Amino acid sequence: MRIALYLLGHLWALPHTLFGLLLLATVYRGKVTRWSWGGIEVRLDSNRDLIPKGMENGLFETAAQTHGVLIFYVALSKRLRRHERRHVLQCIILGGVLYPAAYGLLYVVGLCQGKSALEAYKAIWFEKNARAAE
Numbered sequence: 001m002r003i004a005l006y007l008l009g010h011l012w013a014l015p016h017t018l019f020g021l022l023l024l025a026t027v028y029r030g031k032v033t034r035w036s037w038g039g040i041e042v043r044l045d046s047n048r049d050l051i052p053k054g055m056e057n058g059l060f061e062t063a064a065q066t067h068g069v070l071i072f073y074v075a076l077s078k079r080l081r082r083h084e085r086r087h088v089l090q091c092i093i094l095g096g097v098l099y100p101a102a103y104g105l106l107y108v109v110g111l112c113q114g115k116s117a118l119e120a121y122k123a124i125w126f127e128k129n130a131r132a133a134e
């Protein structure tokens with residue numbers, strides 16, 4: 001029963017996972033290092049591509065990024081794995097269309113409230129929820 005739910009969740013998350021596969025095929029250089037129902041981990045050579053435009057000032061540092069069930073990382077600690085797996089779970093629950101749309105909308109709302117890019121990112125409910133899972 002549990003495997004059937006995970007399978008359905010991974011199918012539900014597929015649109016966002018396909019976006020991650022597109023990144024892997026075009027921008028990211030990495031290889032799959034671990035697969036589980038909690039996410040497929042892909043180790044990248046560099047975190048250069050993980051930092052969003054406008055956040056290259058050193059204030060925003062990331063070692064991982066999740067798209068659908070794909071977790072892209074450079075260095076994955078247990079704490080960061082729990083954080084990224086929470087994002088996988090969020091996507092499995094909300095789906096590969098609604099989850100990224102809601103995530104992006106919450107980010108834009110933060111920007112419209114006058115927050116900096118970093119503040120808007122940290123204020124996204126999904127990020128707060130993932131930090132709580134660390």
Ligand SMILES: [Zn+2]
Pocket residue numbers: 083087126127130
């Ligand atoms: Zn996060």
